[in-house]
Each structure stands twice: as structure tokens, then as C-alpha cells.
Amino acid sequence: MEPAMKHQYRLGIDAGGTFTDFILADREGALRIFKALSTPQDPTLAIRNGLALIEEETGITPRDLVSNADLCINGTTVGLNALITHTGAKTGLIATRGHEDSIEIRLGHKEDGYRYDPDYPPATMLVPRHLRCGVGERVISTGAVHTPLNEEEVREACRHFLREGVESVAISFVWSVLHPDHELRAAQIVREMMPDVRLTVGSQLYPQVREYTRTSTAIVNAYLAPILSRYVQAVDGYFQSLGARQPVRYFQSNGGLALGSVVSDQSVYAINSGPASAPRAALYLGEPYGLEDIITVDMGGTSFDITLTREGQANVSKNIDFLRYRIGIPMIQVETLGAGGGSIGWIDSMGLMQMGPQSAGSEPGPACYGKGGERPTTTDANLVLGYLNPEGLVGGRLPLGVEKAREAIRKHLAEPLGISVETAAYGMFTIVNNNMVNAIRRVSVERGYDPRDFVLNCAGGATGAHITALAREMGIGKVLVSKLASGLCAFGQIISDVKYNYMAPIAARLEGAEAARRLDETFARLEDRGRADLMADDFAPDRIGIRRSLDMRYVGQVHECTVSVDPFAIDEAALERLKAAFHARHEELYTYAEPHSPVEVVNVESAISGAVERPARMRIASGHGAHAALSGTREMIFDASGRKHETPVYDGAKLGAGDVVTGPAVIQEVTTTIVIEPGWVAELDGNGVYVVTVASGAAGTQGQAKVLAEA
Template identity: 60%
Template sequence: MSETEILGVNNMRSKYRLGIDAGGTFTDFVLADLDGGVRLYKSPSTPEDGTRAIRAGLEQISQDINKSIEDIIAQCDLCINGTTVALNALIEKKGVKMGLLCTSGHEDSIEIRLGHKEEGYRYDASYPPAEMLVPRHLRRPIEGRILSDGSEKIALDEQAIREAGQYFKEQNVESVAISFLWSVRDPSHEQRAKSILEEMLPGVFICTGSEVYPQVREYTRTSTTVINAYLSPVMAKYVEKIDDFFSGLGAKYPVRYFQSNGGLAIGSAMRGRAVNAINSGPASAPQAGLFSAAPFGVDNIITVDMGGTSFDITLTYEGQTNLNKNIDFLRYRIGVPMIQVETLGAGGGSIASVNEFGMLQVGPESAGATPGPVCYGKGGTKPTVTDANLVLGYLNPDAVLGGTISLDRKAAEDAIREHVADPLGITVEKAAYGISMIVNLNMVNGIRRVSIERGYDPRDFALVCAGGAAGMHIAALAEEIGIKEVLVPKVASGLCAFGQTISDVKYNYLATNPMRLDTGADINSLNESFLNIEKQGRENLLSDGFKEADITVARSMEMRYVGQIHECTVNISSDKIDDKGLDKILADFHDRHKSLYSYAEPMNPVELVNLESTMTAHVAKPAQPKIVPGNGDCSAALIGPRDMLFDDSGGWMNAPVYQGPLLKAGDCIQGPALIEEPTMTLVVRPGWRAQLEESNCYRLIQNE
């Protein structure tokens, strides 16, 4: 049986699909089957060797379904790995020693950073500069110059390249980035430099700007290429180890890796493009959110993922998730498309304190997994959001995560009293509610940044809950921002791993073709640019085992008014562009500009800067899960009442608590109430109701 038959959009012939999301604390595993069954498992992450955590998770699966690990892998049509390897290497500065070849005079562009300084530190002279991934002595200037029209002004100095290669060899560099001016118009200088270095430095990873980021913006292209060179050898070793691990277990098909653009890629594509995996973890959440929302006919969703340390937000409009390009990530400019993820230091472990101005603040400092919240009894002394949720009655003091952790409510109260309540002169209960309210407002502000500030009204969206801690806050967030409908999949605490199992293979192909889009625009050149990059993408996907019918194309163009510095992205049709099509593109640009910046200038000329085609090979999806319908009687799932606090009045409510695994499709819980799942707690606030749908998803709706 060919891989095409396995992966094609019309087929899923193997029994299972495995999604693995390797996070900083836990590695999540989701095993989906043909019938829509979904099983969730968690294993402690092992950053020093990812295969150890994977084996531990596979052993859990093996024991649960009574099959050997080898049988499970043999029956998987896709084994998908989302990893933080590249991200962690960038955070911890554990990439490889590398060199940079650049156009003479531009050795310091990555340090000058276009004069950019992070928001909040613009006028702070003491704020330290970003740490350079390439030390100054390993940035080597090369004479040679391509102009913006693609012509050669100065011939390439090959002797300087050889001298740089010899120096890199003496310095034991493990990778080299090459980025020359206007290589996107003519890459021949970069290609020749790469050829020379490959001869001189066997075994050293080498990449060029015209390969990694073939678009206008010299600083962005150089920075992106440097990051890719810094991380790719690390990623290559990881991919090789994971591929060998699954091959040793008898996997029939290559492991897929999750990219920051929201799609899958084979290992060979990831080895030399580590920059595409930097944000791979949260990038799969929107796919899972869309899958969960599909039975309700909803394709406008905001997915929020609240874990122990962070809160990740993504927005999807009409089935399309926002993508970011040219962003500063961990103080480094990255140009390649990434799912727009707004990340806040707001998780269950976020620490609450009273600052020097006598005001309550929550985060971004986190207690993490070690020592963790005070109530975990692992040595934590500072109160966290989890401690506040325990004091408010939202958490069961006897069991969390299936009974593996017992919580100490008194310790949580004492910590909140010492660090928050007494300094503010308020009760412990008010302090706990204040902690919850502050973290909620922080999260709401993040939601506004990905919605309102990008021209979307959040009230037009459903809120999708992800992460083990989000269920206790999700209804409050919806109330604050005006969203009337919330979806909470039962697999919420492992939503990213689930999202991997229903994601498609996706590659972004970039090009640049600067031109005025008024009278005299070279439409033939524009069409040719798109066809060239799409031909490359189509060939790669066909060789990857897909059929032509499985492949779709989405195009976009980055445009601006003549004289502007920055562009805005407009999605366009994948049809051949003609005069009528160009008029439609210009009208869409004016509309998009107005939605982003509140004004448009239809009389001003527009110019194209960059263009992009996203090539997607659609993978067969597992069936939607279906659970047994109930008769409306939820009494069998009722555990008993618990006192809970939902506002700062001190008015405790005796609210019922239900065991989620005992609820059936159609069962409806009126708030105030609490639903406890093995890896998630869902708070149903007063004025809300939660109904468990046939698709194994809770639907929270605010009462009229």
C-alpha cells in the first residue's frame, strides 16, 4: 500500500493516528482512531532525550489498550511530533557555534536591528542589547553587490569567501549563514559562496537568505537566516533521533513534525529549516479548535490555552488562522510565517504579589512545576493563581490530575494572607478573588490584542478552551469580553496534541516582485512569480506521496501605498490574475487597510512588495467522536456541593460538583456549578449553562 493511499484526503486506512506534543513540563499524547475515539495521556518531559518521554507515553498507551508498542506504531498512518527543541535552544542560547557571510558594510545589521528597541524600554538607556547569536569576529564581510533590479554592480570576491571559510574552520564553527543584499532578485552570489564553503567545510551546515526567506527586507532576511543556521544542527540531531526511534519500532511511514505555520512536514524538510519549528507547540491548537467547533457550524474561533506557566491565544476567522510575519520573537526578528500566538505570563503557576506602589500584580513570574504552587507542598512559598482557585473553591483539595496531587488549602490561604491580603488590608477571600480577577484581565487584554487591534470584533467569535487551567477561567473571560458561546473539548488539556492528529501537510513558498499595481502593472510577471513558487511546492508534495486532488493553494500579497514603510497582507484568489482580478486585489487592499488602520486612500497608488503561496496537502481526518446520549438526569454524576466564591462580595454559593466522565450527551448543567474531568476542572459561573454535546465537547452558553 502506497503512502498516497494512506495519507490522501479520501482515505485513513490505518487504525490509529498519534499526536505527541512535547512541552516544557509534560509531553501530551493523543491516540485517535478511525471511529472518532480519542485517548489522552501525559508523561513528564525529558528535554535531554525526547525519546524517553515518548517511550514512557507509549507504554501508558500499550497498557491501556492492551497492545504492544510495536503493534500500535505499525497501525498508525501518522505519528506526529510537536517539539519545543528549537524554541528551548533559542531561549537557553544552546544553538551551535556559527559564522555569517554578509555584504561588506552590513556586518552589524543584526546588532543595529533597524534601531528597534522593545516596547517599554525605548527610553531606558540601561536596558541591555539583545545577545548576538553570531559573535562579531565570526561575521565576515564579502565584497560583491547585486542591485535591486537584479543586475550585478560589483563582482563577488571569491578569495574573501575562501579566507572566511578558512577562519571558520580554525574556529570550529558548526554552521554558516549567508545573506547578501538583494539576493532575492539574483541569488547567484549566495549560491556561489555556499558552493565554495561546502567544499571547504564538509559536515558544516550552510544556508542562504534566498533559500530561507526569499523576500525583501535585508535585516529580516539576515536575522531569519542566522536563527535558522543557529538552530538547524540542533533540530537535525533531534529529528534523526526521533526518526530512528520510530523506525526501530516498525513505523511504516515517516514521522511528521509540526511547524509554526500550523502544518505538518517530514523530517527531511525540518532538518534544514529549524526556524519553521520555533513555535510549533501552540500552533496546532487552532486546528483542534476548528474541529471541535465544526459540529456547531462555527468557523470564527478564538482559542485560548492556559497551562502552568503561560497563556497562548490564537484567532481564526472564517476558518483561517491569523499568521504573523516579520515579528520580534525573544528579541530576534523572524520573517517566516508563523501562526500568530499571543503568549502571556499567565498560567496556574503565575505568582501574585503586591508591588512597590501597593498594587496587586499577577505574573509574569511563575512558580513553574518546581517548586510549583504553595498548595502542592513542593516547597513553594509565594501564592499563585492555582492557590487562589483552591481558596475560591474551584479546585478539589482531595484530588487533582486524577488524584496524583493532594492540595493543601490552609497553606494556600496562609500564603495569600501573608503576601497579598495583609499588605492590602483585605480578607483572604477578597485577595484570592482579586488574584483571579487580575489574571483574567491580563488574559482579556491579550485576547483584545489578537482581535480588536487586528480589526476583529471578539463578540463575533466562539471561545475555545485549551489547557489544564483554562476551564476555571474561561466563562469569566467570555463575560468580560462579551463572547456568548464557549466550547470546552473534553480533550482540552491536550488540545495541541489532538490538533496535530487532524492537521494537514503545509508549506509556505515566498518570493518578491516589487512593482506598482496601477496602470502598466506587469500582470504576466506577477502570474509567473506565483506559478514558479507553486510549481516547486507541488513537486515537493507529489514526491511526498500526495495526489494532485489532495493539494490546494492559497495566495497572499504584501502591499502598501507608495511611500509607506510597512505593508499589510491581503489574501487573494488562486486564479490567474487579469485586469479584473487586479482591480479586486486593489479593492481588497483598501478594505484591509481601513480595517487595520481606520482609513484608506483609494486615490493613492499601491505597490506590491512580497508575495506568498501556501501549499496544503489535505490529510484524511478521523471521524468526529460520538458519545452515548443521556436522558437528562445528571444525578449519577453528582458528587456533592462545595462552597465557591464568584465575586468580591464575600457571598459564598453552595454549588454542585459533577464528575465529567459520568455525564452523557445532552446532559445540561446550570451554573453555578463545577465539572471535574481527570485533567481539567470546568467552572460554570452563575448565569451560564454547560451542555455536553454528542461530539464530546462542553458547550457553555450564557443565559438570556
């Protein structure tokens, strides 16, 4: 049994593009979700508004909540927004002379998908050319010094940065990971001459082979560090003023928690922190059923995020182009596209209907919000199709206008295409679903996984209306929908562990006792450091876990692939286990392996985690049959014909454990709406999760008729 929470409460906060979600857990196992509109202009304002909402609904004051919480956890989009809008700090780069333009050369090509597109514009440089300073120094690939560091040129770069008002500096030299002394000395000079700037040293932030990736990662970190530092300072100060007993933890893109001081220094880890907690929540939901292969889809107001776990491990990406910038550090792979409740429907130059990526966001929002939005959105389509409650969302706090939705669809889509409003609405629904299905394939099929082997997990406030349609399109036969689905990422934060990544370069063929000794000693050094850091953070040794990964390739290959393994002593015989794991992963990714070819390792990494005590699971009392929760019926449309079907609507708050709802039906929870399409059955279990499966033939229709008759 897991230990109980140390204090009365635990609070998770996840800031999204439209809403900021709050999950409040108490010692007795009660879990509640709250939503406040996000405030991108001042992210801390949304936190204050959310705590005020919690007080309004529960009577618990912000001070009582925070001072009696064992953990307050924040997933923030501050770094992501700064990168999207290019509003980070004014940044300077000190590089090896001749390599100042490596971030612009970008290995000689554009991002995948645009490599041969002559009209695709170049990426905006986070460090403009006049703030990239080359200095004399050179280390060669053996780690030997070819040219000593010219310290006067470093000082001249500092003087130039001071004149230009630079706020943050990145240092990245060629082969610095094999001989970091030049970078460390340059950093010392920068600190002496520019004591007020944020400083990022490439070989410390990302000690891995590949100079372009290391330089780009260091620049992104430097660009975001002042922004994240100010944000952390503001949030930490606010929670301290409320009497916080524990420091605020921040969620990282690697899927773990970190202290604010770490996020301030390693800001690149906070870029995509919100959706990165979804895999942890998914595994927690799947645990009672023994489910470890789960695809989680999260549709909010602005975007659609997909994550995947296989055999209990989340997909982790390294060395990827994120928002057009190469980032090397490990990040939970999150596929994101502009497909949210606010995605706008439009007609392209060929007369075809399209959905997104433009979004109405929360201001002015979909037409049905009545806040001035005039363009038709996904939410408007779902309202016209009958899926959403016209009385309003979020427990009636957000009323919806059906006529405004119909008028927007009629004016901008139905009349220009010569079709009915209902057909246009179902077309919008279908197109946005197809967009999402294509994105799901990118994290599954394109990484060597068959989505039919996975369970689909629902997250986000808007996903419930689409979840069975997505499962149907993907050939997935089982869906999980938690009562906390609309705030699942915030929930994932409160059950996540503290996690740090420790890296080292190591070039070695996986052959012989010497290679085994080097690998074993390198991992031991990294993991000793990780254990010491976590024990200093009050984690007992028995609550510290380790997961290893190696960047490996066949000798002669240009690129490597990452192989994750559990820790074990590495001797000459154990090298065969590593090679076997590499061959299997290579075949998964590329459909072939070369078991007789020699294998080499380039980089290694240890992910060290400190296990955080989890709150108790949600408990749902046994139900009295779905008929007891039937609140009425509503006309709904389930196909392109536009025909309306009188469909039962259930109040999720009145459903109990064991109650079964057979589609077509809608289950209305306070913060989400779940559409159960014809041919699907949902059963609520005692953990507060709807397990939705394909119905068995005509039995589904008969069961639905029985429920309606009983009601």
C-alpha cells in the same frame, strides 16, 4: 464523507513547558488523552514516558501502537527553548561587507513597546561580532552586479570559523533575492571547506525583499538547525526502532506538518510549533455549528497562548520580532504571556498585587503540589476558591494540598496586604484574568477585530477554570470547551495537513497587462513547485490546496501589509480584485483606505497544503439528565466578598449528549476542570463539546435548583 484512517492508530504529541500531551485516535473514532511531565533536559524522554503511560492505561505497547499508526506527529518546544535560553549552536555569519552589523543596528530602533525606553537592554546577539564576516560583493536594487564576489574572502571566513569551532553558518547578502548567484557560490565554498557544518542560505530560506529581516531569519535558522537536526534524528530513530511504517511528521509554526528532513533544514519553522495547531482544532470543533470566527485561549502550567481564526482562516504574521529576534517567515500568530497555572503572585514596590510572569513550573510547582514550592500561584488560588478538586488533578495522579495553598497565600499576600486569604485568592484570580484579557485584545482589537463577534474556544489544562470569566470580561456570549481541551493542540496536530510555503519577491504596481502577467507567472511557478513536492510525498492532486498572499502597500508607504486571497487567474481585470482586497485589509488594520491611490506589491507567497485524512469525530451517547452526573457539592467563591457558596460538582465522564449544567457549577473532567460561573449554561453535544452560553435571566437559577432537587 472523509476517508477512514489507513491504519489502526494516529498519535499526536505536544510538548509543553509543564506537561507533554498525547492524543491517541483509533479507526473506530475513539479519542483518548494522556499527559506526562515534560523533560526539557531530554525531550525524547517525555515521549518514552508518555508511551509507557498509554501502555499502562490501555495495554497497547509502544511497538504495537507505532507500527500500526498511519501518522505519528510531534509538536516540539526544542527550538523555542533553545532560543529562550540562548543554547543554540555556535553560529557564524557571512554578509556583504559593511552589513555585518545590520542585526545589531536593527533598523535603528528597539522592538515596538520599548522604542523610547533608554533602560531597555539590547538583545543578545545570536552571532557575536567576531563571528560576523563581511566579504566583498554587491548587488544593487535592479539585480545587477555592482561588485563581483571575492571568493578568497569567503575562504578566509571559513578558515576563521574552523579555528573558532563554528557549528552552523548563515549567508545573507544585500539584494540576493534578485541575484542569488553570489550566495550560492559562497555556499558552495562553505560546503567544500566546512562539510560538517549546517548551512543556511538567506535567499533560499526566505526569498523576500528586506535585507535585515532576511539576515535575521537566516541567523535564527542557523542557530537552531543543529539542535533540531539532533532532535529529529533521535525521535525518528526511536520511532523507527518501534517499527514505524510512516515517517514522523513535525508540526510547524505555519500551521502545517512537515517531514523531519524539512524541519532540520528549515528549523525556524519549528520555533512555535505547539500552539500553532490550535486554530486547526478550533475550526474543527466549530464546524458542526458553522463557526469560523474563533479565539482560542490555551492556559497551561507556564504560559497563556492566544490564537485567532476569522472566516475560517488563522491569523498569520510575517516579519515580526519574536523573543526579540526578527523573523520573516509566516507563522500562526500566537500571543504568549506568562500567565499559567504556575504563575506566582507577588507584591510590587507600590504595594500592589501582581501575577507572573514568574512561574513555579512543574518543579517545584505550586505550593499545593507539595513538592517544595512555597510561593502562591494561580493553581493555589483556584484551589482555595474551591474550583479545583482537592483530591487531585489528572484523575487523582497529582494530589493537592489545600492547607499548603492557603498558607502560601496567607504568608506572601493576604497578611502583607491586610486582607483575608479568600479575598487574596480572588484577587489573584481576577488579576491573572485581566492579564489574559489584555493579551486577547492584542490579537483581536489591535488587529482590527471586535472580540464580541467571535466565539471563545478553551484549550489547555488550566483554562477551564477561567473560561467563563474571560468570556464575561470580553463581552463574548458563547464558549466551546471540548472534552479534549487540555490536549487540544495535540488534537489539532492529528487533524492538520502537510503545509509548505513558497515565496518570491516581485516589485510591481497593480496596473497594466505586464504587471498581471508577471504576477500570474510567478504564482504559477511557485505552485508548480509546491504541487511537485507534495505529489512526491504521495499526495494525490485532488488533495492539494493552495492559498496565496501578497505583501502590498500604497505607493510611497514604507511598510506593507499582507493580504490573503484564494488562487485565481490574474489578468488585468483581476488586478482590481487584488486592489479591493488590499483596501479592505488596510481599512481593517488602520481604520482608513485610499481607494484612489496606486497600489504596489513587494512580495508574494503561496502556501501549498496536502490534505491529511482525518480520524472520525468523538461520539457521546445521549445523557439521562445532568442530575445523574452530580457527584456532590463544594464551597466556592465567585466574587471579591470572599463569601462561600455551596456549589454543585458534576462528573464529566457521566454527562451525556444533551445534558445541561447551569451555573454556578463545576464540571470535572479527567484532565481539566470547567468552572461555569453564575449566569452561564453548559450543554454537552454529541461531538464531545460543551457549548457554554449566557443564561437567560432567572431561568438559570431555577434550572439549577431543579437539578439539585432531582439529585
